[in-house]
Amino acid sequence: GESVGLHLPTLSVQEGDNSIINCAYSNSASDYFIWYKQESGKGPQFIIDIRSNMDKRQGQRVTVLLNKTVKHLSLQIAATQPGDSAVYFCAEFSGLGNEKLTFGTGTRLTIIP
């Protein structure tokens, strides 16, 4: 079946360095993608989104890249801080509406002081 998955389940990054979290998706019909951050004991928090007609979008310290050719999504976090430690999920919408959001398996990012 089609799924959204991540290449690496865990990632450790030195504080101040940049981090890159990758995500592969298999549904070529997906047209909208979101990155969520989930801290311990909290719900998923929206970070950034991107539509399929774009290949790059930037936010505050974060950049999402979309490569539709290879069905790959990445989240870049610049100058990581201890507060960036969390599980990061990519998620995709496909179909007519945005009611069905499919999450990837998640990557745990740990920032080393």
Next chain:
Amino acid sequence: DTEVTQTPKHLVMGMTNKKSLKCEQHMGHRAMYWYKQKAKKPPELMFVYSYEKLSINESVPSRFSPECPNSSLLNLHLHALQPEDSALYLCASSPHLDRVNQPQHFGDGTRLSIL
């Protein structure tokens, strides 16, 4: 702080109990969702409400009964749950299903434990 509020934060119940989870949002969103999240797993969709009507039921067992009394509130009624139902239950909302490309906003969930 999240704009989607869920109560209670924690709930412990026996398999014969009846309890309800509550979710509230005041963002004017007309689509609301229930998700179930097991430890170290991604959230899984359970139900979708659109304009207070049930739009999607992802083949959820009948021991889970959703209710949307008005556009701001979403309940999940629980009865005769099993130990494997222990999980984090997340509520989310989005503007409405007719508008695509709108992110869902999540509450912090109710941590449910079934004894």
